[in-house]
Amino acid sequence: xxxxxxxxxxxxxxxxxxxxxxxxxxxxxxxxxxxxxxxxxxxxxxxxxxxxxxxxxxxxxxxxxxxxxxxxxxxxxxxxxxxxxxxxxxxxxxxxxxxxxxxxxxxxxxxxxxxxxxxxxxxxxxxxxxxxxxxxxxxxxxxxxxxxxxxxxxxxxxxxxxxxxxxxxxxxxxxxxxxxxxxxxxxxxxxxxxxxxxxxxxxxxxxxxxxxxxxxxxxxxxxxxxxxxxxxxxxxxxxxxxxxxxxxxxxxxxxxxxxxxxxxxxxxxxxxxxxxxxxxxxxxxxxxxxxxxxxxxxxxxxxxxxxxxxxxxxxxxxxxxxxxxxxxxxxxxxxxxxxxxxxxx
Numbered sequence: 267x268x269x270x271x272x273x274x275x276x277x278x279x280x281x282x283x284x285x286x287x288x289x290x291x292x293x294x295x296x297x298x299x300x301x302x303x304x305x306x307x308x309x310x311x312x313x314x315x316x317x318x319x320x321x322x323x324x325x326x327x328x329x330x331x332x333x334x335x336x337x338x339x340x341x342x343x344x345x346x347x348x349x350x351x352x353x354x355x356x357x358x359x360x361x362x363x364x365x366x367x368x369x370x371x372x373x374x375x376x377x378x379x380x381x382x383x384x385x386x387x388x389x390x391x392x393x394x395x396x397x398x399x400x401x402x403x404x405x406x407x408x409x410x411x412x413x414x415x416x417x418x419x420x421x422x423x424x425x426x427x428x429x430x431x432x433x434x435x436x437x438x439x440x441x442x443x444x445x446x447x448x449x450x451x452x453x454x455x456x457x458x459x460x461x462x463x464x465x466x467x468x469x470x471x472x473x474x475x476x477x478x479x480x481x482x483x484x485x486x487x488x489x490x491x492x493x494x495x496x497x498x499x500x501x502x503x504x505x506x507x508x509x510x511x512x513x514x515x516x517x518x519x520x521x522x523x524x525x526x527x528x529x530x531x532x533x534x535x536x537x538x539x540x541x542x543x544x545x546x547x548x549x550x551x552x553x554x555x556x557x558x559x560x561x562x563x564x565x566x567x568x569x570x571x572x573x574x575x576x577x578x579x580x581x582x583x584x585x586x587x588x589x590x591x592x593x594x595x596x597x598x599x600x601x602x603x604x605x606x607x608x609x610x611x
Contacts, residue, residue: 292332385506392506
């Protein structure tokens with residue numbers, strides 16, 4: 267549980283936070299007293315900072331007399347002091363323009379643009395993950411002949427998402443047979459969730475009486491789980507540009523830069539972190555030592571979920587714990603809302 271602070275302690279804590287976020291340098295009492303109108307002397311600020319250090323909100327590097335915020339300080343600020351700062355109309359329009367740029371209409375490309383926009387506007391590393399599809403409802407399934415021994419399965423979901431899978435045949439099928447089979451398949455599969463279809467596909471198709479399509483039906487019955495593998499594995503992580511992070515003091519050393527590069531390569535870890543937040547409402551903020559993964563112990567992840575029908579995904583940023591939380595949270599929250607709205611179209 268967070269300790270309660272006096273008004274003076276809150277004011278000094280916010281001043282130290284703002285100073286450190288802006289400069290990345292430990293804040294001294296004289297600097298805080300001079301730059302922030304706290305109405306008290308440098309000695310009083312110094313004593314208050316000492317009290318905050320005793321309570322675990324500040325610490326100081328051995329080589330400096332100044333203090334820096336701890337993870338507890340950031341958490342207290344986010345939960346108790348920050349408040350939400352709505353973006354201006356101009357800022358919202360810019361985000362929407364960036365998201366709407368280009369000719370691509372695929373959902374994956376919109377999500378990828380969201381990660382890039384978040385990097386651009388926050389100075390952190392933008393992240394985004396596609397929607398979870400297990401609870402998506404199948405709207406229609408089409409069978410498209412590619413050549414004499416290959417058929418393209420086109421799954422159109424009620425949310426507007428489209429997925430395709432190639433299936434190899436032992437022998438070719440006439441287009442009219444494929445059309446007739448598609449009609450039967452839609453009668454039995456359309457309107458059900460993908461997870462239900464995947465687990466019961468054999469039962470749903472076992473008694474179909476279409477001898478001319480028996481080869482393809484058998485493939486469905488025998489290989490149903492493989493055909494629907496994409497339902498469980500659709501967790502591609504999209505990253506914005508890491509160049510803005512590389513310019514921050516935390517990553518200018520060789521070790522810091524190496525850690526950043528390694529982090530961008532750990533897609534499974536990032537997918538797991540984001541996937542756990544897909545159905546959470548409102549901005550989610552995990553700071554430093556609050557993470558379970560040791561790779562993230564010096565970083566903050568800020569996310570918000572988007573939705574299209576029953577599908578949910580996540581956009582957000584990752585960066586050092588020293589970040590302008592009010593700005594970042596506002597941009598992430600606005601971006602998630604705009605992604606949801608744009609996906610409807």
